[in-house]
Amino acid sequence: MTAKQLKFGILGAGSIGSYIGAHLIHAGIDTILVGREKLAQEIRGNGLRITNLTGTDFRLEPEQVQYATSEAALADRDIVLVTLKSLATEEAAHSLKKVLPPGKTVVSFQNGVRNAEVLRSILTEQDVLAGMVPYNVVWNPGAHFHCGTTGALAVEERGDISFAVVSGLQYAGLAAKAYANLPGILWGKLIFNLNNAINALADIPLREELSQPAYRKIIAAAMREALSVLQQSGIRPIASGRMLPGVAPLVLRLPNFLFFRVASNMIKIDPQARSSMWEDLQRGRKTEIDYINGEIVALAEKNGLAAPINGAITHLIKDAEKGAKPKMSAPELGKWLGLA
Missing domain, CATH: 1.10.1040.10 (N-(1-d-carboxylethyl)-l-norvaline Dehydrogenase; domain 2)
Structure with a gap:
């Protein structure tokens, strides 16, 4: 399966999740965002606008964005990126367990050092990878997300599984790399x-x-x-x-x-x-x-x-x-x- 054929899901599509998800959608990758009704309303009225300090500036029209408010929308996804706040990790894992088939890939793109462990303890039939997001994204009015710092996404090295994740992110124009010592990276972050x-x-x-x-x-x-x-x-x-x-x-x-x-x-x-x-x-x-x-x-x-x-x-x-x-x-x- 090529990077463009992968189906991505974003669970917790706020600032970070929307920024990453919008890049995937913009690149033509089938992506569903799952988040709060407040942002769903903003997107329905404005679409999604993405900018960053290096000059990226693009807009997705409302009809281009698949945005849901229930984890059930992620049932057919190959890769789910979890960008929720750490406080919601355990609850999210139980919700994902009900909808994700065995063998799917889940990546924790969250702050902190223990989220992947929590996900892995509950999602025992899925492949859970730790990840790290290096940048800050500000949520401006009208579903406009601006990334004000630089850096590359980090993903736990796990052979073909992490290769698929990194390939998809890179295809979308996001700097990403797999690391063998992801715990060390998380403590460094x-x-x-x-x-x-x-x-x-x-x-x-x-x-x-x-x-x-x-x-x-x-x-x-x-x-x-x-x-x-x-x-x-x-x-x-x-x-x-x-x-x-x-x-x-x-x-x-x-x-x-x-x-x-x-x-x-x-x-x-x-x-x-x-x-x-x-x-x-x-x-x-x-x-x-x-x-x-x-x-x-x-x-x-x-x-x-x-x-x-x-x-x-x-x-x-x-x-x-x-x-x-x-x-x-x-x-x-x-x-x-x-x-x-």
Whole structure:
């Protein structure tokens, strides 16, 4: 079966899922998106528009997009990409188990490090692969999804199964690669994702946040603490592309003129990019904080270690989930975290 003959499904078609799914549809690959009624209505009225910082700009008309609100629509799919929030993984796995025949492929394109394990424990007759999404996508009004950072999708290496997934994504014009050590990739991505919460608390675009050395000092401190916890727990995060978790805290401490020169070789960020956690707070949704900074806190507790910085950030986000939308300056946040 060629890449174009594959039938893809996206479960959890919000920002990331719609961005990936739209590329597949645009390339002529049979793809069904499954998500919330709110987005279904936007698509019915506007179609789907996709843009990114490298100049991609295309629109799908409403009749081009197969969008459903029930997992039942995925029953005939060869490959299902799960792009749901981590909190919904277990429930989604049980729903997929009812509709997916044995032998189908399921890929977790979610934040965090444990989602593929959860899916695999329930979808025992399907082939479950771990995956990683490196970029940020912002959901603008009118079903317009804008990707403001660069990077390649990562898929767990599993012979012909992962080859089919990667081939389909590449056919759709998405950079994608299979990796033998996907757990290491996921831990490496989690190190960079520690900034999701800080960006949400700052309530400013990522590039604006990263242009301020005081915010970068906070990000570096959270990363150093996490890297120490991982090292003492026997876990080695590895790089995906040019994103090097081990040197990130050092790069973040550089003065502006050097930081942007070095960082631009690792990742491109445009002025619109914000973190997914910021978007969750703005939309009044529960965040993935327990699966990112909270994952570091839990690992530290499991091994008799301490992670006070990531613990305090987790606490601040949980407070924000209760309704207060934060806008913390770097000095204010640094003081709260004991870094002033």
